[in-house]
Amino acid sequence: SQKIEQNSEALNIQEGKTATLTCNYTNYSPAYLQWYRQDPGRGPVFLLLIRENEKEKRKERLKVTFDTTLKQSLFHITASQPADSATYLCALARRDDKIIFGKGTRLHILP
Amino acid sequence: DGGITQSPKYLFRKEGQNVTLSCEQNLNHDAMYWYRQDPGQGLRLIYYSQIVNDFQKGDIAEGYSVSREKKESFPLTVTSAQKNPTAFYLCASLDATNEKLFFGSGTQLSVL
Numbered sequence: 001s002q003k004i005e006q007n008s009e010a011l012n013i014q015e016g017k018t019a020t021l022t023c024n025y026t027n028y029s030p031a032y033l034q035w036y037r038q039d040p041g042r043g044p045v046f047l048l049l050i051r052e053n054e055k056e057k058r059k060e061r062l063k064v065t066f067d068t069t070l071k072q073s074l075f076h077i078t079a080s081q082p083a084d085s086a087t088y089l090c091a092l093a094r095r096d097d098k099i100i101f102g103k104g105t106r107l108h109i110l111p
Numbered sequence: 112d113g114g115i116t117q118s119p120k121y122l123f124r125k126e127g128q129n130v131t132l133s134c135e136q137n138l139n140h141d142a143m144y145w146y147r148q149d150p151g152q153g154l155r156l157i158y159y160s161q162i163v164n165d166f167q168k169g170d171i172a173e174g175y176s177v178s179r180e181k182k183e184s185f186p187l188t189v190t191s192a193q194k195n196p197t198a199f200y201l202c203a204s205l206d207a208t209n210e211k212l213f214f215g216s217g218t219q220l221s222v223l
Contacts, residue, residue: 006153009151034210042216042217043115043217044201044214045214046212049209049211096161098167099205099212100170101154102153103153104152
């Protein structure tokens with residue numbers, strides 16, 4: 001069955017540095033990959049989507065890369081701020097199919 | 112305001128009881144999803160519906176049931192067969208054009 005792994009349960013990064021989160025998957029060929037942010041007790045909020053034929057996407061301080069050969073996506077937050085502290089979830093889907101999530105990475109930006 | 116509304120925010124279930132979680136959306140989205148989240152865990156798919164009057168089992172459907180009689184509504188029933196129902200339940204609808212999920216604010220279900 002398909003499996004999604006996010007590299008670490010928790011990540012501590014100094015304010016101002018770049019935070020890099022990893023999402024790996026197996027037994028799956030997604031049409032696209034998404035990243036969501038979730039704050040405690042709240043529903044996830046969509047951040048970025050990258051399609052299988054795209055290598056990189058940017059939005060303000062966020063950057064996502066997608067390597068379908070390595071079956072891996074990297075999610076970068078540059079110039080990180082304490083307000084970026086949250087859990088970040090990776091999700092995969094094929095077109096017109098279910099969307100499945102990884103376990104998430106808790107990111108702590110230290111002032 | 113457009114969005115997804117889940118109710119109640121907190122729900123308590125007694126032994127042997129069925130409970131129903133409500134999910135309503137006014138975004139005119141065709142597809143809707145139910146996920147379960149345990150502490151420190153990601154989202155696991157319970158059921159999803161891509162169109163009215165149709166739904167499919169997700170990865171952990173046992174002990175749950177759903178209906179999709181209206182486009183706006185996708186209620187989830189947690190039956191007495193679900194022996195470990197304590198979790199945070201999230202409903203979402205899919206913006207198919209932009210391929211992104213919109214989530215409700217969740218329902219925390221606990222067992223008395």
